[in-house]
Amino acid sequence: MPRPRRPLLTRDRIVETALALIDADGLDALSTRRLAAALGVQGPSLYNHFATKDEILDAVADTVTGAVDTGGFASRDWAAALRDWAWSYRRALTAHPNIVPYLAQGPGRRPAALAMADAVYGGLVRAGWPPARATHIGAALRYFVAGSALGSFARGFVEDPELYAAHYPHLRQAHRLAEHQQSVDEGAFALGLDALLHGLAAEYTRTVDPVESVRPNG
């Protein structure tokens, strides 16, 4: 097949299909040939639109990051904004857990990831946090969210009662964790996030603004 009258591929279509394949079969199962086949095309044709496979993954990762809402930092106090952001971030990642290990390497040069970092850091500094502290807080929350989306805690335990019974006395019920995967993972996230924010609020009153416990935006 020579050059077609209307292009078969666009960057958007490639990214969209790649994300669908990653969601369905995992990051390792995405090969350029499989992706191309899903697009009705031969493998190397992708290289007319992206220089490397990593560039495709970057675009996929940034699409996922683009769904994160940082609007709270413009309208709410820093603690509420952090909470909204963390939940939105978590929702965006858990919607596509298989791409998380790639995405968690850092923002790199991806626009949506950089815009997110910019909004979070800017919001915290504007609220009065010292720059170094703002960096730490953004990092700590990214650690927590990325870790929570990286892999289900609950599904990390095998559904095999005998495995636990013999040698791990406290884990006798662990084989049942998978049944309640969502509530375990979300409950752990909710608990951890609340604890984190509670601790940060205490730090804020101690070091930033001893008078108001939470300062309105700005």
Place this chain on the structure above:
Amino acid sequence: MPRPRRPLLTRDRIVETALALIDADGLDALSTRRLAAALGVQGPSLYNHFATKDEILDAVADTVTGAVDTGGFASRDWAAALRDWAWSYRRALTAHPNIVPYLAQGPGRRPAALAMADAVYGGLVRAGWPPARATHIGAALRYFVAGSALGSFARGFVEDPELYAAHYPHLRQAHRLAEHQQSVDEGAFALGLDALLHGLAAEYTRTVDPVESVRPNG
């Protein structure tokens, strides 16, 4: 070469060499042929000692997890034990960051990982936390530690001032983060862990033991 008089390979030697290669060149760079070459052997010989490559990675991952100290749960109050464990866990993972994405999938059937989960969960329940809460706390801390070790926050930002100057006003200094990688990442971890523990301690007094703020072990 037929069967040698003394075996060239042992499981331990394979795991040790695999970990060294992963540390040096990354998880993706570990192939069975490269690993075998480093051991002075042909690729398929590894399959006399491990059924699959994943089995090798499991063994490597469990070696890393084995370095985590959960001794605090036997001797200290739950909050101090959690803190010790989290730092030890982080040290173990950051010593071999390239294996973290694999390891963070969950304990699976790996003995050291299961023993760790058992110790943490058991310690929390013994301290009075309701079982569901103990699960959440263990998960939340694993999220945080794994996220922090998954990839350096600081090194996630490219060292290219021009990238930030144009579009990300608050990230003007981000290109300098890599210089201070360790202090940024450790500072973020310390801040986040303290905040988490602070929040958990508040929850403990509120729901578990309104009298003593921290109960001695048992």
Place this chain on the structure above:
DNA sequence: TCCATAAACTAGCGGTGTAAGTTTTCATTC
């Protein structure tokens, strides 16, 4: 109208995990 570019193709390189079958040595059992 001409022509550089774009977008598909085919062929192929060196690498991957691992299955299959071979050879020789070791350890055990009669």
Place this chain on the structure above:
DNA sequence: GAATGAAAACTTACACCGCTAGTTTATGGA
């Protein structure tokens, strides 16, 4: 002590991988 089966190396081979190079043809702009 001989026989035997398992163990541990090997070679060969398969299907797949990311990607490069070169080819073909349609498109869009000068």
